[in-house]
Amino acid sequence: MADNFTRAIRFERPDFIPMSFAVNPACWHHYPKEALFDLMEEHKLLFPGFKRPSPDWMPNYALAARADQPYTDPMGCVWHTSDNGITGTVLGHPLSDWSSFNTTWSIPDPNETDGLYQVDWNKREEAWKSIKARDGVLRGSLRHGHTFLQLCDLRGYQNLLCDMMDEEPLLDELIEQLTEFNLAIVRRWISNGCTSMAYPEDLGMQVGPMLSPNMFRKYIKPSYEKIMKPARDAGIPIHMHSDGDVRLLVDDITDSGVEIINLQDIVNGIDWIADKFRGRLCVEVDIDRQKITPYGTPKQVDALILEEVSKIGTPKGGLCMIYGLYPGVPLENVKALMDAMEKYAFFFS
Secondary structure, X not given: OOOHHHHHHOOOOOOOOOEEEEEOHHHHHOOOHHHHXXXXXXXXXXXXXXXXXXXXXXOOOOHHHOOOOOEEOOOOOEEEOOOOOOOOEEEEOOOOOHHHEOOOEOOOOOXXXXXXXXXXXXXXXXXXXXXXXXXXXXXXXXXXXXXXXXXXXXXXXXXXHHHHHHOOXXXXXXXXXXXXXXXXXXXXXXXXXXXXXXXXXXXXXXXXXOOOHHHHHHHHHHHHHHHHXXXXXXXXXXXXXXXXXXXXXXXXXXXXXXXXXXEEHHHHOHHXXXXXXXXXXXXXXXXXXXXXXXXXXXXXXHHHXXXXXXXXXXXXXXXXXXXXEOOOOOHHHHHXXXXXXXXXXXXXX
């Protein structure tokens, strides 16, 4: 039998709505650690197998998320952050001037990096084998920001949009190189038996997408189709994530074979999401981090989860939910959210 997540994706009557709760590493120095540990111990559906660390435990912050320590990734992009655990912003763009392209700059070797960090693939693949042997599930993923955002990081956002408007021929060449790089990573996941494949990339702003639908179709969608094709051909569920308002792009995003779309609830509209996808395509609701969870009451938090489950979910499946905790959310709301996610996971049972 397929795992519960896959059955939810494919409307095959999962035992419960898959719920995920991600604690951003910055939370560990913004909240009392013991309070977070207590909540994680209390919510076994959200944190299966959680074992309380020692009181002096702290996360190992990723290189791109270390405060005031600029990090240059293998693509040559320079990341800056002001808070440990919060992934930085690229302020150094290695292709801000096209004169560097194929002269001082070249695409890195996908046998040595995932695009963000140097990788010992032999060690990583051994870890993947252990995960699949233990859980029977191996969720593959490209790095966040694999195509459009990677182009923004390389060229700079304004430069990139001007390239698209000017039909800069070097942009086509860069996209081709980037697509081949991403394909190599996708094929590695598939050859190691991943049970789903994710393509996370933010395309939306607070209102509307970061590029026009026409420019998405011309420059980004063809790359998406190519890098999703190996997973689609292998019958592996394709997961696509984007923050922001992506309503104008969502048809073009999903018609490349996406089986589960992760998008933000209030930004896109709960009713719009339900009308668009309920019973037709699995939605992983990215639960609000802007309004209700940081500024509402515990009762409003509970009502939000109930509304989303009842409007978007079905007894056959088609709904998953995820929340990313960042500093600033009151602990009473964190508890209310965890309680609601575990309670309403069984809404259709």
